[in-house]
Amino acid sequence: MDTQSLHLEERFKRIYLENKDRLYHFVKRYTKDPLIVEDLVQECFIKVWDNLPSLKDDAMIYPLLRTYVYRIVVNHNQKEARRLLRDAAFNEKQPLSVSFEEDLLFKDGWRSFHEVINTLPEKRRKIFLLKQQHGYTHQEIADQLKVSVKAIEKHLSLANQVLREKFVADKLVVVLILLSMQAEFM
Template structure:
């Protein structure tokens, strides 16, 4: 069988003619499309779909025109369609990802706001000297020795006040990750 006879057979619905043309062009088309996709499996999918298109439009074949050019054009158009589809899917995935991130950020901001409010309530409930000691250390950045000198108390008293403050904070936040809480401690107190 030659190409011209196979084209005539294909137009009449001859499956053997179709198989002959498939065998003649399949590997060359896969190689051609792979130069664009750089992925043999997706190239094979595109070429297989191109042959399905050829079969579905067999009645429209012009025996006087090059079947090779026609097949290459179908395969190339299929490749372009797949690129556009991937772009649409990627764009959709990016939108979903952005929305998810935005939700996470909003949740984090809401959680931080709740922590700030809770921290402020706990700090306000501390005895005045304990609250003052905590604020001098965590907000103003004074060391225990400096706080002791300013307040006219011993370093042990400052340590005791800080220990009391942290116990109340730990108790107030219960099972929340206390390490994360103390990492954000300065940020939380800063909003006080």
């Protein structure tokens, strides 16, 4: 093994050991299944390994790792939500219906979602619905409401924060509702 490869391997081990636990706990906020958390963290470190030669400042690597792993979590959750929607669409075509409890759970989640959205300040609610229901870009919303893109981003961030706080136990319900809202209006 050449010196450069050895150096990269040692560097990677150090980055891994210094950050794996923090990343694990970060991902655990979004996914409760420990096996999935481990897979997503591992996927993040694979990305780090692939990009290691171009990464410069190891002392400031954690924010980059969080960005990597957050994108990986979002992609995972989107794939899982699409899979669940496909399964739901398939099951909808089957003669057996969804159980009464599952139907109530979804309807209750939908109702709770609307109640939370309706508690948002009017402008924030309007921005959130333009983004989620109509699929407008940040720029399109900013142009329509005559505010800055930064203001739009801030409102969306605050709206999403409220949703995360209200739906901590069942984030998948929120993802499914948001995806179904987008599908309805496309």
